[in-house]
Amino acid sequence: MRIEQGADQLTVYSDTSTDSGHPMERHFCKICGSNVYMRPTAPIATSKGIxxxxxxxxxxxxxxxxxxxxxxxxxxxxxxQLDIRPRENKL
Incomplete structure (x- = not known):
């Protein structure tokens, strides 16, 4: 993931009310409040860069x-129902 513009306009809120018990970092726009992305802090998620x-x-x-x-x-x-299927390897 790469943020190309506006990274300086993002702020983060550490949400501790999660099912896992691990905080979820919620990154959102300081100006409009739009949720941009989240970063889970559970060890399995951080090890995979989720x-x-x-x-x-x-x-x-x-x-x-x-x-x-x-x-x-x-x-x-x-x-x-979502059409969830395995990722196809494209060479």
């Missing part, structure tokens, strides 16, 4: 396909 990026912050369309869904039991009834 970031959770809000899709609405991306400039370009992408052919990315989700590999995992978080909290599917909380999915709103109007949301259709």
């Amino acid at each position: 970031r959770i990026v809000n899709f609405g912050t991306l400039d370009d369309a992408t052919d990315w396909v989700p590999q995992k869904q978080m909290y599917p039991e909380q999915q709103a009834s109007f949301v259709k």
Whole structure:
């Protein structure tokens, strides 16, 4: 993940009310309050460099396909099943 512009306009809130008990760093815009991305601090997540990026912050369309869904039991009834499939290796 790379932030190309506006990194100086981001601030972070350490959310300690998480299911894992590990804080979630929520990075958001100081000006408008939009959530940009989150960084989990659980050891397994930090060892893998996991970031959770809000899709609405991306400039370009992408052919990315989700590999995992978080909290599917909380999915709103109007949301259709996601087409989650393994990542294809492109050489």
